[in-house]
Amino acid sequence: MILSRKRRSTMEMNHEMIAEREAAWLAPYAMHSARTAGRRHAEQTHPHRGPYQRDRDRIVHSSAFRRLSHKTQVFMGEMGDYHRTRLTHTLEVSSIARTIARALRLNEDLVEALSLAHDIGHPPFGHSGEEVLDECLAQQGGFNHNAQALRICELLESRYPEFPGLNLSREVLEGQARRANKQNWQGGNDECRMTNDEWKTTELAPLLEVQVVDAADSIAYDAHDADDSLEIELLRLDELLEVPLWQEARERVERRFAKLDDAQLRRAIVHELIDWQVRDIVSVVEQAVVDHQLDSVEAVRQAGILVRPSPELAEKKIGLERFLFNRVYRHPQVLDRRADAQSALRRMFHVLMGDAARLPPKFQRLAEQEGLPRAVGDYLAGMTDRFALDEHDRLVAS
Numbered sequence: 001m002i003l004s005r006k007r008r009s010t011m012e013m014n015h016e017m018i019a020e021r022e023a024a025w026l027a028p029y030a031m032h033s034a035r036t037a038g039r040r041h042a043e044q045t046h047p048h049r050g051p052y053q054r055d056r057d058r059i060v061h062s063s064a065f066r067r068l069s070h071k072t073q074v075f076m077g078e079m080g081d082y083h084r085t086r087l088t089h090t091l092e093v094s095s096i097a098r099t100i101a102r103a104l105r106l107n108e109d110l111v112e113a114l115s116l117a118h119d120i121g122h123p124p125f126g127h128s129g130e131e132v133l134d135e136c137l138a139q140q141g142g143f144n145h146n147a148q149a150l151r152i153c154e155l156l157e158s159r160y161p162e163f164p165g166l167n168l169s170r171e172v173l174e175g176q177a178r179r180a181n182k183q184n185w186q187g188g189n190d191e192c193r194m195t196n197d198e199w200k201t202t203e204l205a206p207l208l209e210v211q212v213v214d215a216a217d218s219i220a221y222d223a224h225d226a227d228d229s230l231e232i233e234l235l236r237l238d239e240l241l242e243v244p245l246w247q248e249a250r251e252r253v254e255r256r257f258a259k260l261d262d263a264q265l266r267r268a269i270v271h272e273l274i275d276w277q278v279r280d281i282v283s284v285v286e287q288a289v290v291d292h293q294l295d296s297v298e299a300v301r302q303a304g305i306l307v308r309p310s311p312e313l314a315e316k317k318i319g320l321e322r323f324l325f326n327r328v329y330r331h332p333q334v335l336d337r338r339a340d341a342q343s344a345l346r347r348m349f350h351v352l353m354g355d356a357a358r359l360p361p362k363f364q365r366l367a368e369q370e371g372l373p374r375a376v377g378d379y380l381a382g383m384t385d386r387f388a389l390d391e392h393d394r395l396v397a398s
Contacts, residue, residue, distance in 0.1 A: 018050045027105035029294040031207050037170040040154075041163040051169045052109035056116060058166045062159065063382075064120040064152045065090075070384035072126035074225055074329070075232060076337050083228035086126070089220060090119050096278060097216035100307075103282045106209050113168070114175045114213045121148030123381040124388040125341040132342045133377050136349045140373050146180035148381055156378060158362075175210035204301040208285070211307035219277045222320055227270045229328045237262050243323050245316040249273050280313050344392040345380060351395045352376045358395065 019034040026032055033050040046054055059065055068087035075083045084092070094115035101111040122145045123129035133143035153173065154165040205211075226246075229235040240246045246269060253260070253268045260268060288306040292299065300306070309317060328334065352358055356372050359379055367375035383391065 014047055015045055015050075022107070025105060026107060027289075028296055029208060029289065029300050030104075030106045031110055031171060031209055031297055033107065033109070035297070039167050039169055041167045043162075043167065050109060052107060052113050052172070055113035055166075055168045055172045056109060058159075058168065059113060059116045059120070059153075062120070062152070062157050062166060064157060065116065067382065067384050068119065068122070070386055071122055071124055072128070072341075072385055073221075073228075074126060075228060075334070076125065076341065076385060082231045084224050086119055086122050089224065090116060092220045092224060093118065093213065093216045096219050096274060097213050099278055100212050100216060100281060101209065103278075104208070104212070104285055106212060110171060110207075110209045111212055113172050114210060115216065117149060117153065117168075117172060117176055118179060118213055118217065119145065119149070120152055121145040121150070121381070123148075123345075124383045124385045125338070125345065128338040128342050129345055129381075129388075132345045132349070133381060136346065137373055137377050140371065140377075143377055143381070144180055145381075146176060148378075149176050150180065151378065156382070171207065171209075175206060175213065178206045178210055179214065205304050205306075207297065208300055208307060211305060215281055215307045215309075218317070219274055219281075222277075222317060222324070223270050223273045225324055225328060226320070227266070229324070230266055234328055234331050234333065237266055239327070240323075243320050245273070245313075245320045248316070249276065252276065277309060277313065277317075280310050281307060284308060284310050341385075341388075344389060348380060348388070348392050348395055349376055352379070 015034075019032070022030075022032045022034065033052055036051045039051075045051075049057070065087075068090055069085055071086040073084045073086050073089045094112055097111045097115045098108050100106075101108045123133055123143075130143060130145050137143045150173065152165070153168050153176070157165050160167065226235070226240055230237060230240070241250055249269045249272045250265070253265065253272050257264075257268060285307055288294070288303070292303045292306070294300055294303065308314065353372060353376055356364060356367055356375075359367065359375065363375045363379045366378060380388070
């Protein structure tokens, strides 16, 4: 459609305003939307939204994003209603990442889009489901939820008539590709192939916006996995208070508040853990900006990974994560439910491999293009926990 001259002028003015606003607020080392590398499928600019705002909206309106509300984070649904799902985890990551981005004057729209997309490739049953699909697809290159997110964004979502996938900006796709190939962050040479196969990651460091999301992810799950474990009584508060990170967080809380009951103390410690880690990362990055004389995105690319906790806090985080691995992620109740879910997913994979006609038409067509194993993996990965269990009963019983 040809726009009128007045309409075209309004669009140009709006984009000039976005560029001016970003130039006035964003740091020189932030990713300004005016410098975007664009999209694989060229599109007309939007009259009111910048490119990363559009990315955020496309992710939020996607089917894969909605399904996160019924996908396991750590604990499955029958263990209660309090604990985080993959969706609430994603929203907490977005909240933390935006706080860090604003403090560092980074591009919040880009950070939000990256945050909301970071887990949309997760299959049902969390990492338990991921392990099964990786096993089943070993001869096809395996399964990785970060790589699966790219398939969703570039191929599997079907919401627009003009192109497959969501046609997100290259900066968002690069950020997700970096998560799928973290060895490249430290200067590795392994190829990172995106679905469109148009470019590869290099030895250059990712944007600070990408690094912030990874740090926010770690902050979020360290805090809420412990909180959820207390709520469903896999852990006692006194056990966590023996962990150095929780010990210090408690001391910080008790310097501000007196006579808190256990429930109040627990909530205050979780808040303190998040706030403490955010302040620590902001301080570390601010110093890195000075030390590396960061004055551009190009300087960031040459500087390596800068968004990280201070050495002292990093050591305490490792201690907490080891504790959670041994006492929560390997807890008998968690492992029992995990084993049942994995068995169901594995059986479904083999049933569908034996009878491709039982796949929905979309995935039958996909099998013709990319092979049956990958199409079955895509179908299973898109399921929610509840649908996977229902579908298992239907496929196995019939």
